[in-house]
Amino acid sequence: MSTTPKTTTGTTVIKTTVLLIGALLLFAPFLFQDVRALEVAARICVFIVLVASYDLLIGYTGIVSFAHTMFFGFGAYGAAIALKQMGPGWDAVAVGALAGVGMSLVVAVAIGLLSLRVKAIFFAMITLAAASVALVLASQLSTITGGEDGITYRAPTIFKTATKLMLDEDGKVMRIMGVKLNGKLAAYYFVFTTSLVLFYVMVRLVGSPLGTVLKAIRENEARAEAIGYRVVSYRTFVFCIAALVASLAGTIYAIWLKYTGPDTVLSFNIMIDILLMVVIGGMGTMWGAVIGAVLMVIAQYYLRDLMGVAAEATANLPVLPELLDPDRWLLWLGIIFILLVYFFPKGIAGTIMAKGDNT
Amino acid sequence: MENITKIVERLGGVSLLPVAVALIAFVLIGAPSSWVTLTIAGLAMGMMIFLMASGLSLVFGLMDVMNFGHSAFVSFGAFIAASVLAGLSGWLGSDLIILNVAALFLAFAAAILFGMAAGWFFEAVIIKPVYKDHLRQILITMGALIVAEQMILAIWGGTPMTVPRPHFLEGSFLIGDVTIEVYRSFAFLLGLAVYVVLYLTLNRTRIGLLIRAGVENREMVEALGFRIDRLFVGVFMLGSALAAMGGAMWAGYETLITPALGGEMMIVVFIVVIIGGLGSIEGTLLGAIMVGLMANYVGYLAPKLALTSNMILMMVILLWRPNGLKPAVK
Numbered sequence: 001m002s003t004t005p006k007t008t009t010g011t012t013v014i015k016t017t018v019l020l021i022g023a024l025l026l027f028a029p030f031l032f033q034d035v036r037a038l039e040v041a042a043r044i045c046v047f048i049v050l051v052a053s054y055d056l057l058i059g060y061t062g063i064v065s066f067a068h069t070m071f072f073g074f075g076a077y078g079a080a081i082a083l084k085q086m087g088p089g090w091d092a093v094a095v096g097a098l099a100g101v102g103m104s105l106v107v108a109v110a111i112g113l114l115s116l117r118v119k120a121i122f123f124a125m126i127t128l129a130a131a132s133v134a135l136v137l138a139s140q141l142s143t144i145t146g147g148e149d150g151i152t153y154r155a156p157t158i159f160k161t162a163t164k165l166m167l168d169e170d171g172k173v174m175r176i177m178g179v180k181l182n183g184k185l186a187a188y189y190f191v192f193t194t195s196l197v198l199f200y201v202m203v204r205l206v207g208s209p210l211g212t213v214l215k216a217i218r219e220n221e222a223r224a225e226a227i228g229y230r231v232v233s234y235r236t237f238v239f240c241i242a243a244l245v246a247s248l249a250g251t252i253y254a255i256w257l258k259y260t261g262p263d264t265v266l267s268f269n270i271m272i273d274i275l276l277m278v279v280i281g282g283m284g285t286m287w288g289a290v291i292g293a294v295l296m297v298i299a300q301y302y303l304r305d306l307m308g309v310a311a312e313a314t315a316n317l318p319v320l321p322e323l324l325d326p327d328r329w330l331l332w333l334g335i336i337f338i339l340l341v342y343f344f345p346k347g348i349a350g351t352i353m354a355k356g357d358n359t
Numbered sequence: 360m361e362n363i364t365k366i367v368e369r370l371g372g373v374s375l376l377p378v379a380v381a382l383i384a385f386v387l388i389g390a391p392s393s394w395v396t397l398t399i400a401g402l403a404m405g406m407m408i409f410l411m412a413s414g415l416s417l418v419f420g421l422m423d424v425m426n427f428g429h430s431a432f433v434s435f436g437a438f439i440a441a442s443v444l445a446g447l448s449g450w451l452g453s454d455l456i457i458l459n460v461a462a463l464f465l466a467f468a469a470a471i472l473f474g475m476a477a478g479w480f481f482e483a484v485i486i487k488p489v490y491k492d493h494l495r496q497i498l499i500t501m502g503a504l505i506v507a508e509q510m511i512l513a514i515w516g517g518t519p520m521t522v523p524r525p526h527f528l529e530g531s532f533l534i535g536d537v538t539i540e541v542y543r544s545f546a547f548l549l550g551l552a553v554y555v556v557l558y559l560t561l562n563r564t565r566i567g568l569l570i571r572a573g574v575e576n577r578e579m580v581e582a583l584g585f586r587i588d589r590l591f592v593g594v595f596m597l598g599s600a601l602a603a604m605g606g607a608m609w610a611g612y613e614t615l616i617t618p619a620l621g622g623e624m625m626i627v628v629f630i631v632v633i634i635g636g637l638g639s640i641e642g643t644l645l646g647a648i649m650v651g652l653m654a655n656y657v658g659y660l661a662p663k664l665a666l667t668s669n670m671i672l673m674m675v676i677l678l679w680r681p682n683g684l685k686p687a688v689k
Contacts (some may be wrong), residue, residue, distance in 0.1 A: 058494075062494060064493075064494060064497050064498075114674065114677060114678070115677070121419075121425040121493055121497070122633065124425075124427075124497055125425075125629040125632075125633055126633065126673070126677075128625075128626065128629060129626050129629060129630055129669075129670055129673065130670070132626045133667055133670045136667075137667070268622065272501075272505060275498070275501065279498060325513070327512070328509055328512070328513055330505055330509050331505075331506055331509035331510065331513065333505070334502050334503075334505035334506035334509060335502075335506055337498075337502040337505070338485070338499055338502040338503060338506070341489075341495055341498045341499050341502065342488060342489075342499070345495060
């Protein structure tokens with residue numbers, strides 16, 4: 001027995017994969033030169049942060065919260081409302097991000113202190129209720145939030161597609177490897193860099209002594225309390241951290257999309273996506289968040305196309321086309337999800353990391 | 360001050376809460392006739408929610424199992440009952456009351472039978488492997504909920520469905536200057552009947568004794584040689600059947616149902632169970648009536664607050680009693 005974490009060949013495989021994904025994301029605009037691929041890459045970046053922050057709760061501390069999209073939504077709506085009211089500019093982004101973070105922290109502290117003392121199940125139910133209230137409020141207070149239609153606004157000037165970052169001799173947008181150096185590229189790298197920073201902060205956080213305490217609470221709450229750690233304070237703290245990161249991820253996503261509505265940031269479907277990503281990737285490993293987010297987002301964008309083809313191919317058979325309809329893809333994901341929780345509760349990353357000899 | 364506390368305790372303690380709410384609402388509303396209408400609507404709504412929530416509460420109390428997929432039974436019950444009623448629309452339209460009742464009975468029976476079968480399946484396939492593991496329970500039942508909702512979308516489609524009501528439950532009657540909808544009083548009476556049956560079963564029969572003993576101390580009951588797990592399957596099936604029945608009644612009450620119904624009701628059911636205290640039928644009834652009354656009074660007095668009234672109610676009650684109003688002894 002050693003006190004240092006075990007290094008298995010599996011761990012090396014996972015870390016290499018994550019590095020590879022990072023490299024692919026870094027060069028995404030140059031490797032995949034179409035609009036949709038860039039959308040996918042940006043969404044992956046934002047969701048890696050969101051899923052990793054959720055993993056802080058569910059994987060590292062053992063708290064099941066269904067209010068994570070609520071905090072994501074606070075950040076997104078904060079930025080959206082500020083950009084709409086104050087016009088495009090960095091001051092609006094700052095105000096929006098701060099407002100979102102502030103709101104998230106207040107709500108997180110309130111929920112945390114009120115309900116983290118009780119059993120995990122109570123907490124899950126209360127967060128679910130809170131999230132549904134937030135969703136209803138967002139779609140009802142249409143004067144502020146734009147209701148069901150959401151808000152469309154303009155991002156800071158540097159992120160406009162028409163903005164030219166560098167000019168060549170002819171006064172046109174400079175190209176590197178055929179990629180225009182325009183605002184879209186700047187926006188992508190803004191998303192990538194901020195996501196990377198947030199993810200790195202979280203990786204450091206779980207590696208710190210704090211992360212160890214959190215794992216201790218997950219494994220044996222009574223014992224952690226007996227050793228002298230205030231379990232409620234730690235749980236509330238990590239809930240606030242997760243809320244803060246989710247809120248910032250929301251702000252980033254709002255700046256990228258230039259649109260914020262209940263469906264893109266608040267709906268329960270996003271909560272389900274996050275849950276699926278965490279479980280598929282592997283709870284309790286930051287690397288799992290990366291793998292889960294990548295797989296799910298790619299599945300979201302491309303699996304539906306595949307299912308459409310399958311539905312057409314089976315059009316003459318009974319029932320099957322109904323079940324293979326692209327709109328039914330959640331059905332299959334749900335089944336995969338249940339099977340994963342049964343047979344691979346550690347997810348992809350956790351299962352692979354446990355394999356192989358110690359090196 | 361102490362005397363007042365004692366008197367309140369003797370009269371029923373927290374059970375008086377709905378009465379207090381009703382009295383405050385009476386003062387605020389002012390008009391007696393609308394107060395009566397609202398109160399009856401609230402009671403009817405409360406009774407239907409009680410049906411949906413009671414199973415969840417019992418299952419948790421007995422086996423420490425929280426089923427996040429419970430609302431799937433509610434929506435399946437609603438859609439199955441609606442389909443049966445739509446199929447028998449000829450009977451519903453007829454003037455013969457016996458055909459009306461038969462159609463209604465068949466619709467409820469279909470919903471309840473489905474609830475029992477689905478409950479058995481759910482217990483055996485989904486929940487049995489993850490006893491005593493709350494985290495995986497929450498995840499797995501959530502996954503099952505996703506699958507169930509998608510199946511409803513696949514079978515009935517995403518468009519709203521109109522639910523025909525039996526002829527004799529249509530319309531309303533007048534007492535003085537108070538209009539009372541027939542369906543509401545029907546829902547209230549049926550809910551009350553179910554509560555009485557449940558209460559008597561739990562408190563006057565041998566099975567009920569075992570269930571209550573199991574809620575209080577499961578290991579001890581098992582040590583005495585009773586098969587709690589078999590009992591649990593029964594309770595789970597009963598709970599799912601009640602949820603399906605509640606869904607069927609709710610379909611008739613709303614007359615227009617969408618696949619989103621399950622998700623909406625799930626939040627309300629959770630709030631009721633948390634307010635009432637997990638594991639007790641009395642607590643669930645109390646919570647359901649409180650939520651029903653509050654929803655109707657607040658909807659009348661301050662429509663803008665209506666959306667958040669349940670949430671505020673839950674917060675206040677949790678601050679006052681962190682384990683709910685009437686938790687089972689644990």
